[in-house]
Amino acid sequence: MSIIQTRGVTKVYNPDKIPVHALRGVDLDIEAGEFTAIVGPSGSGKTTLLNIIGGLDRPSDGAVSVGGTAINDLNDNQLIDFRKDNIGFVFQAYNLIPVLTAQENVEFVMLLQKRSPEERQQRSQELMAAVGLEDQINKRPAEMSGGQQQRVAVARALAPKPTFILADEPTANLDSASTNNLLDIMARLNKEEGVTFVFSTHDQRVIDRARRVVTLDDGQIISDEVRGE
Amino acid sequence: MLTTIAWRNIWRARTRSAVVIGAIILGIWALIFMISFTTGFVQSYVDNAIATSIGHLQVHQDSFREEPKLAFHFTTQDDQLQQLSNLEGVAGTAPRTLVSAMIGSSRSTRGVQIRGVDPAAEIVVSSLDKHIIDGGYFPEKGKNPILVSEALVKKLKIKLRSKVVLTFQDKELNITAGAFRVVGIFNTGNKPFDEGNVFVRRADINRILGEPQMAHELSFLLDQPQRMAAVQEEVQAILPDLLVEDYRQVAPDLQLYEGQIQTSATIFIVIIMLALLFGIINTMLMAVLERYRELGMLMAVGMNKLRVFGMIVLETLYLAVLALIPGLTLGWLTVYLLADSGIDLSAFSGGLSQFGLAQIVYPQLQSGFYLQLAISVGITALIGAIYPAWRAIRLRPVEAIRKI
């Protein structure tokens, strides 16, 4: 079974005044181990779709299940716990806690999950190594480059061993070198560790490396292309 | 233009502006309330002391003021008293014979000061008759009547019409005694005074002392207090050998209290203004720091440092003015409303009477104080603006624009 499954998902903003139809019935299945980019012009609904898949927003209609759980049936607090344990987030920018060091940022979600200090310590070091930042663990976000920050964000997203990682325009604020570096890391994690990635992006560099590209326009999927390696 | 920008800026972060304005309003209101309360409190004490015991002016023999001995007395003549009472601005003149004595009932004894008074004159000067709570004032006739306070009545276990014995030294220094009958019981609200003083007719005590016209004290109540200094001179001219003093000289503590009003007002103002200063600096600093980019842009397009500085100062002043208007109004209204009804402190009546203070305080405030307050707030705002404004002009436009 697909780890992400949406059926007839619609989203209407402002339903009382001037309705804006952000999504008009999206059916999407994403399998474990995919490396999928969701693309489309501004206003196409890709961020809305990502928010709904990530449990940050609720659909106006339709059903969303993640790892077999119908997340639209969860209440707010259940949803928060669900996100914490099942979904890793990488946002556009500034998404690290500025007063914590890189390693502490990675540990943070595990702390919320009440993991033991030894486990947190061990896993955060592994993850920092996996994103190639084992020598930066005690730096604070402000002392790191944007690319390094995003790599820490990936490490943090991986920390709770989520079902998949959702990345909203992860390269939007990065230069080419940093972008390639980040994509290399994500591709390797995808291939070697089998981590599922879902991006929203309109960065061609990211689209070129995706193995499946879902294109959205005006709230509907207009193409779904699966590429080989 | 500068004023328009400044004015609009303070409405940009409404909640933040509202917090500072609220703090200043509260500060102003609290100051007006506290100081009007203090003024009312002290003034009632001073007025009460003048009206019930001291009077505006007092006359004694020089040496009596240093040492209240029986021998340091003077002699009164009726026509002279009349002349003194007729001086312009004088409401009344009351001569008193003051003797340290022991009062004894069949049950107990206490030490007191006998105040021998002329009944009619005393009514005018100290309103003694108004403080009678049981029995009556001195009768026309009847032998040796005495007025005793409610506090003393309890201690001596006596009641109306009880007989008490006053024991004291006469002028030959012999111990002598006289029997008096309680005709009235008084309560002035000043416990130490009440416990330590009894009133008899001056004629009675003078007869026992063997000096019909003697007095130790002349107390004047004025109906035109503003003529106090002039009356003092006129009285001195009529009684050249005696010491004429106003109430401030008689009871220096009263003057001290009157001075205390200004002192405590100043202390209150400084404390509250310091407290407000923190809030103002904090707020304006935030206003500057979060507008880094915008200020940089303004400076880049050619607004000079002086103007930027002026704009920040102006914004601060606007906040102060916006707070001053409702704050002063609210304070004035509070004083206005409370000036009639007063604030009832009778829950503390025991403690208040211990120090001779009134139970109901009528807040009052000199009008000059509102101006003093407005200036203080203005100065505080100016001081509070300096640091944020200085931060603003230290900005380098290029950096400011780059910084998001």
Added chain:
Amino acid sequence: MLLTLAWRNIWRNKRRTLITVASVAFAVFFAVAMQSIQKGVWNHMLDNVVNFYYGYAQVQQSEYWEEQSLDRALTYTLQLTADLEAVPGVQGMAPRIESFALAAGAAQTHGVMVIGVDPDAEHQLTALRDRVTAGEYWSASSVGALITDGVAERLEVGLGDTIVLLSQGYRGVNAAGKYEVEGLLHFASPELNKRMVYLPRPTAEQFFGAEGLATSVALDIDSKEEVPAVLAALQQSIDTTELAVKGWQEMIPDLVEAKELDAASNNLVLMILYLIITFGVFGTILMMTRERSYEFGVLIGIGMHRWQLSAIVWLEIVLLGLLGVLVGALISFPLVYYFAVNPIDLSVMGEEAVQTYEKFGMEPVLPAAVDSGIFITQAIIVFVITTLLALYPWLKIRSLQPISAMREG
């Protein structure tokens, strides 16, 4: 980790934190200074009266307090001594017989309080011997008087002179006697200093014609804190139809009330001060909440519960406040301590100030009280204020939409 997070967050904006901490510290400093002086002055005044005269508790004939008459004296027996001594907490006792009298020197008279005491017991309780400034404290055979320097001045008498006392004795008999001044005493309380005349108890009994009687028995109790327990125990062990027990607060109710009045007016000033500081701290919280809404959104997004986030923010605000308390306390402590050891002497303000204080029965000194309770109270006040203020970010976090919060950021 939550504590670390909160602590580091506080220092993200150092300048703002410093201003906020300084404002709280200012309020705390001021409150501590004011309350320490207030408490010190009143305790000093009450102690003057209580320790040097009334004692913490007295046993009296049940109607004595109302009438204060010799006729309401109690019979001081060995049995009574034994009964009282049996009460736990009672270290000793000093029987007294007292009444007003007119004292006369060669040329002057003055109303005084004559008090007959047991020399040793009285010294035990009120350290009377230490108050002798001239002459000698009584020996076993003494029959003379110890008078305060205030009384001596009024009567124009000195050591070795004779004073005449006149009063009404037990059951209305005339009381009169001549006594040699054996020593001069000095009391700090102006009220006491101008009226006390001490006689050995047998002499006083003779003077008042009240053999074997005492108007009160002052009890020696170690500390103020023990008084309620001792009073309760006494109620059980004495015959309450005959005798009454009076605690010090009962004996000076007006002073206790005046102290409360003064405290109430001080509290009003402090309340206003704290309110204004509250506004300032609220301003800080307001800005902090706003500029961190993106961060709040991210944290909720990655799976932090709103209550966990609120707890961090609450912790930050409380830490900020308590930091202010700490700084304020650290600054005020040396000052308060200094003035506790070296009371402010108001006599430098001139004779008038001294007279004014004396008129109210106070010494013209302002000692400060060092009382950890004052510091703790400030900490509690600030804790409550900051906790209440944390409601604002809590409300904000409760209604925060992570998506829109992040978009605005």
